[in-house]
Amino acid sequence: MTLFPGVAITTGAASGIGRAIALAFATAGYQGITIADRLAEGLAQTQELIAKEAPNAAVETIVIDVAQLESVIAMAVCTVARWGRIDLTVNVAGIQGPAQRSTALTLDEFDGIQKRQLSWSMAYSKENIRINCVCPGLVEYMFSLLPVSFEEQRKFFAPAIAIAPINRMGQPSEIADVCLFLCSSKASLVQGASMVADGGYMIN
Numbered sequence: 001m002t003l004f005p006g007v008a009i010t011t012g013a014a015s016g017i018g019r020a021i022a023l024a025f026a027t028a029g030y031q032g033i034t035i036a037d038r039l040a041e042g043l044a045q046t047q048e049l050i051a052k053e054a055p056n057a058a059v060e061t062i063v064i065d066v067a068q069l070e071s072v073i074a075m076a077v078c079t080v081a082r083w084g085r086i087d088l089t090v091n092v093a094g095i096q097g098p099a100q101r102s103t104a105l106t107l108d109e110f111d112g113i114q115k116r117q118l119s120w121s122m123a124y125s126k127e128n129i130r131i132n133c134v135c136p137g138l139v140e141y142m143f144s145l146l147p148v149s150f151e152e153q154r155k156f157f158a159p160a161i162a163i164a165p166i167n168r169m170g171q172p173s174e175i176a177d178v179c180l181f182l183c184s185s186k187a188s189l190v191q192g193a194s195m196v197a198d199g200g201y202m203i204n
């Protein structure tokens with residue numbers, strides 16, 4: 001019996017971490033996967049990759065803007081129309097915000113996302129819906145931030161990479177592995193957690 005039953009949605013699936021998660025889900029054997037992003041071309045590449053690596057996976061593709069409510073609703077509607085259910089979503093779509101000192105942020109900006117995650121985790125527990133968060137360190141393929149080769153990225157980020165005791169950038173697939181665990185029945189008691197996957201960057 002699979003640890004990964006049901007239907008999954010992954011946003012930000014046109015590249016990087018989101019693409020790796022979509023591929024991991026497809027290989028793990030979910031019944032269906034919706035891949036969503038604002039970049040149609042990248043989504044098509046992800047779909048091709050899945051077709052090659054997991055030919056039996058059923059994939060729905062939708063171009064959306066996660067900042068537009070109607071767009072997010074359309075993603076849910078298209079998934080339910082095809083499979084009649086949604087078991088989990090991994091929300092990866094996003095861009096790196098401007099780098100600034102914490103003192104330049106309002107308190108809400110600083111801890112807004114985590115607070116929201118915790119309050120949703122409390123509220124949805126009754127319905128057996130788990131909400132967790134993954135905190136990556138430096139992961140290769142940050143093309144929206146730095147559209148250059150991996151080699152150049154490694155050089156550019158060398159001082160930051162050296163902070164993590166593991167002393168290398170992460171691979172998108174390593175973040176996908178953490179998401180697979182959190183989305184599986186093996187994580188049935190994990191609720192409201194922020195799982196750090198950064199090679200030790202935060203502890204140093």
Ligand SMILES: NC(=O)c1ccc[n+]([C@@H]2O[C@H](COP(=O)([O-])OP(=O)(O)OC[C@H]3O[C@@H](n4cnc5c(N)ncnc54)[C@H](O)[C@@H]3O)[C@@H](O)[C@H]2O)c1
Binds near residue numbers: 015036037095140
């Ligand atoms: N790569 C890292 O080192 C790292 C570290 C920490 C956090 N993150 C965060 O993780 C997320 C994924 O990172 P990545 O390296 O895969 O980046 P990426 O740029 O390769 O992928 C982000 C994807 O999100 C999509 N996207 C952005 N805004 C969107 C919108 N409004 N609607 C729909 N799609 C949208 C982009 O088109 C892109 O395909 C980002 O939010 C990033 O800030 C990345």
